[in-house]
Amino acid sequence: MAALAPPVAAVRTAVRHALRGLDGTVLVACSGGADSLALAAAVAFVAPRAGLVAGLVTVDHGLQAGSAERATAVASWAVSAGLTPVEVATVVVSGEGSPEAAARDARYEALVAAATRLGASAVLLGHTRDDQAETVLLALARGSGPRGMAGMPRRRDVDGVALLRPLLDVSREETRKACAALGLSPWDDPHNADPAYARARVRSTVLPVLTEALGAGVVDNLARTAHLLATDAAALDEIATAALEGARRPDGALDVTALERLPDAVRTRVLHAWARERGARPAALSHRHVAALDALVTAWRGQGPVHLPGGLPVARRGTLLR
Numbered sequence: 001m002a003a004l005a006p007p008v009a010a011v012r013t014a015v016r017h018a019l020r021g022l023d024g025t026v027l028v029a030c031s032g033g034a035d036s037l038a039l040a041a042a043v044a045f046v047a048p049r050a051g052l053v054a055g056l057v058t059v060d061h062g063l064q065a066g067s068a069e070r071a072t073a074v075a076s077w078a079v080s081a082g083l084t085p086v087e088v089a090t091v092v093v094s095g096e097g098s099p100e101a102a103a104r105d106a107r108y109e110a111l112v113a114a115a116t117r118l119g120a121s122a123v124l125l126g127h128t129r130d131d132q133a134e135t136v137l138l139a140l141a142r143g144s145g146p147r148g149m150a151g152m153p154r155r156r157d158v159d160g161v162a163l164l165r166p167l168l169d170v171s172r173e174e175t176r177k178a179c180a181a182l183g184l185s186p187w188d189d190p191h192n193a194d195p196a197y198a199r200a201r202v203r204s205t206v207l208p209v210l211t212e213a214l215g216a217g218v219v220d221n222l223a224r225t226a227h228l229l230a231t232d233a234a235a236l237d238e239i240a241t242a243a244l245e246g247a248r249r250p251d252g253a254l255d256v257t258a259l260e261r262l263p264d265a266v267r268t269r270v271l272h273a274w275a276r277e278r279g280a281r282p283a284a285l286s287h288r289h290v291a292a293l294d295a296l297v298t299a300w301r302g303q304g305p306v307h308l309p310g311g312l313p314v315a316r317r318g319t320l321l322r
């Protein structure tokens, strides 16, 4: 028997690890790109041996010429690889906001809907260690704080479906090599190399320069930074949740005296969580809004209300924020 190529083994090991503890049906989200194709091939091998049913969903965003044909090709490959059920989900991408973000929102919605319809407990995504390193750099450059630099989580639950990223410790080079070793021909998304996108510029320009200047460990170290920050952020979030419980009055108002003595990192998280709870749209809630809320607590001089996204005014009355 021919020896198993190390990149194929690496992807399978990562998948085996991620599937532990799951049962029933799982789905791979596959674009046809090297990362998700290597993932799908590994899942097709590992899942049946772990007593799981594994299917595949490919999303046709309808944004590029030939996208429907590509989705059909991915689906027929999946059937030939033994994955079942296999679905092409066609989505309509809204014209609002950035096209990348709109496509992503539509894609995740379609993936979760497919999982719910097909009774799957999890959807597996092909993000790699390189994607994670790019996410950390982009978050650092945007000033999005530890939460952003914590990168993409290994697991996130949406409407009862686990979104899993088994390949966060696997490099993009390994997924490409795994595809080559298995005789698979991945699709190269032209967007990935389009300098109009910040992520593509990080991928093609920034990371190669950093690697040359600082050494080959940079990608690994950025991904590890994400992991370390994720564990810190999770601990702080837990503390902030408890602090919010302690500061919230039965009518929903916040008691300033309970907030004043909290460390900055906890207090700002409490205010962020409270603003979301009261209906502020998370995507539009910025550091500026949280800093203005914080000033109502820590720099009180009788200032007027803070207006949160969605037209929500927050004012201080005595020792309460409402």
Ligand SMILES: Nc1ncnc2c1ncn2[C@@H]1O[C@H](COP(=O)(O)OP(=O)(O)OP(=O)(O)O)[C@@H](O)[C@H]1O
Residues within 6 Å of the ligand: 028, 029, 030, 031, 032, 033, 034, 035, 036, 037, 057, 058, 059, 060, 061, 107, 124, 125, 126, 127, 128, 131, 189, 192
């Ligand atoms: N059209 C799609 N249909 C289904 N899943 C998708 C689609 N596009 C992306 N995904 C999922 O999201 C993951 C990340 O996609 P993204 O395009 O951000 O990264 P990528 O590195 O280009 O991934 P890939 O090489 O797998 O296309 C993919 O690995 C895949 O699991």
